[in-house]
Amino acid sequence: MMPDDTVVIDRAGLDHLVDVLRGHGYRVIGPQVRDSAIVLDVLDSGAALPAGWGVETAPGRYRLHRRDDEAVFAHSAGPGSWKQFLHPPRRKMLEIGPDLEAVPVEDVPPRFAFLGVRGCDLASIEILGRVLGGGTYPDASFAARRKDLFIVAVNCTEPGGVCFCASMGTGPGVSAGYDLALTERTGADGHHFLVEVGSPDGARILAELTSRPAEQAEVTRARTEVSDAAGRMGRQMPELDIRALLRDSLESPHWQDVASRCLTCANCTMVCPTCFCTTTEDVTDLTGDHAERWLRWASCFEGDFSYLHGGSVRQSGESRYRQWLTHKLGTWHDQFGSSGCVGCGRCIAWCPAGIDITAEVGKLAELAGDPDADG
Ligand code: SF4
Ligand code: SF4
Structure with a gap:
């Protein structure tokens, strides 16, 4: 530098x-x-x-x-x-x-x-x-x-x-x-x-x-x-093997705790600089003579995001938050070779429920008995 x-x-x-x-x-x-x-x-x-x-x-x-x-x-x-x-x-x-x-x-x-x-x-x-x-x-x-x-x-x-x-x-x-x-x-x-x-x-x-x-x-x-x-960052991500923690925490009771606070509003995914999912929408005018196809951002918190024939795979807020966190901090490594989180803090500031990704990881680690769980 x-x-x-x-x-x-x-x-x-x-x-x-x-x-x-x-x-x-x-x-x-x-x-x-x-x-x-x-x-x-x-x-x-x-x-x-x-x-x-x-x-x-x-x-x-x-x-x-x-x-x-x-x-x-x-x-x-x-x-x-x-x-x-x-x-x-x-x-x-x-x-x-x-x-x-x-x-x-x-x-x-x-x-x-x-x-x-x-x-x-x-x-x-x-x-x-x-x-x-x-x-x-x-x-x-x-x-x-x-x-x-x-x-x-x-x-x-x-x-x-x-x-x-x-x-x-x-x-x-x-x-x-x-x-x-x-x-x-x-x-x-x-x-x-x-x-x-x-x-x-x-x-x-x-x-x-x-x-x-x-x-x-x-x-x-x-x-x-x-x-x-x-040294003046307001937060820090706990220093532990988060991929392993999330892999081993799929049945953690903490997902239900987060779900009791999460509004599934999707704000966190909209403000996140790395969330990239999209969906397509087809619209027509009133005459039916003109139609358009649009691409727009989508969110894994939306009810129809995981819709397959017959219904949505992730019907609960619990499963949607778990999907977001485990992808962002865990399986993103497998797909793209790094974490999907850069530590910008936007999802914390703009969550209407004040849900804090660093604190949730710390709590998951604490419940898993990790001695380094100090976010
Ligand atoms: S911004 Fe907060 S309340 Fe909204 S979906 Fe994300 S975690 Fe849930
Ligand atoms: S702190 Fe991480 S997960 Fe949250 S908005 Fe920033 S990059 Fe996305």
């Missing part, structure tokens, strides 16, 4: 970065304040960044607050993730007219530039790449969106109350998979960003900005601030 050629840009330089990316034809996506949350959306200029805003998170809780500085990346994950741009929530696949001919809808995505991608979310983009972009039948829509993606990552120095990326090995620092990486610093020596280059495209964009070489002391302080953030 932070090699010798690290440079420094100021706040005006960050705004210029947005302009330069737009000038190169990128659709720049970044954080901004809307509807009492920090959301990800198209950035027309750096002025829309959430300067001076922080967030407070806890199970079932997310609140914005004003900071006493003008930091723009001092907020943990909001309700939206970058997934919505790489794997849209709804996408029209084909249209059928009166002649009953199915016409595929042309899918020509923009070239995206993501500004402000934290370690957890960088890992989630990599996971989605393996899930949707890999294998024998890659998802063409995802692949087209991912192909020219420019990523400006952010080393996190402000973890939130529901964050646990350090215990998932995905943050708070970023180490690969970006074009440029920023570390934001505020304080006595001013508001600035240390910038590292991660690709030739990143070097080309950085060359258009006004920057100066970073001093060794600045690099050392920034490194310390990022590593200190690992």
